Amino acid sequence: MREIAKLVLVLGLICGISAGSLSTVRTYLADRIEQQNDLFVRGPALELLLQQPAQDILANKLIIDSPEGQALLFYIMDTGRVSGLAIETVGKGGYGGDISLMLGVNMESNQLLGLEIIKHQETPGIGAQIEKTTFRNQWRKLSTRDPVRLIAAGGTIDGISGATYSTNAVMDGTQKAISAFNNSKDQISELIQQANSADQQIE
């Protein structure tokens, strides 16, 4: 009995110390990892959507709460006004898991600037075709006022045959991004103003 207690105690102690040290390091490095993730994973997508160097956009980061959950948002300014947004959401129900994607929105024309896939684990050659430009270009210039739908549902998007789950997950993410944008337009501009005035105060 004492032997078993000793076994449990030693193993438990080792696990405890390991977990403790890892979570310490994690807290210490979390910000830096997030930064690197922004720069290398989100950066290229942001550059393509908003046509500006990633370094400039990444500083303009906001988190907004919407009924569907939190959405991550990046914005660019043009002569004192917000000219473009990129909204990142997670599309549920992909074949290989959730799909992270980013939608660009032109604030002046209320049109979509495009769609970029940030992270996915879909089957290469089938579901992974969501990355192809021919598929993603269908999002360009769609209005944020109308819901984005597949042709089968009366919309304009031609889905990928054989990859229904992947297509649906992308549509899910799109809908979340658009509704986050429409529901919290005021909240977004307010937050951006706050962020900017805070910046000015620091300066």
Next chain:
Amino acid sequence: MSRFLSVLVHGIWKDLPPFRLVLGLCPALAVTASANNGMGMGLSVTFVLIFSNLTISLLRNIIPDKVRIASYIVIIATLVVLVEMILQAYFFGLSQQLGIYIPLIVVNCIILGRAEAFAARNPAFLSAVDGFSVGLGFTFSLTLVGSIREILGAGTWFGIPLTGPDFEPFAFLVKAPGAFICLGLILGLMNAYGRWRGENVIQ
């Protein structure tokens, strides 16, 4: 002193992990498409080896025999997650390239092998030296395989273009079959050399 020296050099020729011990072949085949990746993987394994050997050796009188493997794996896993976080925070590109093979260092036979064969019955400093030696050999081997594959398969070395535009790279070398062929040739050459020197070689 002679013991220290023999421990220091044994990993570099006598117990060279992938070629002489034929251990740790999975990373040696999978991530050596370029010299840079091979070296990154090798250094990550070296880091884990040194500290796992050190920790296990320090705890060798505390850990009960019955739970030793479990304890070793907890210690190794902790170090691997540590390496993973450090790579993500400071070498993001490399961590994306190495991907799943970094977490898989946990089950790398070299590390558990050194823990069981050396660190569990030798003093701490000598164990760390052993980890360093074997890790160095592993890093050297992976960099070698990566260099051969990268130079002949892509015409570059550590990303620097080496060959002129007239050189047609052997593209298959940077793909999976190239790894097997490359490793096989190196193993064959090393065995031939070993036999010529009259050593006992793997039959």
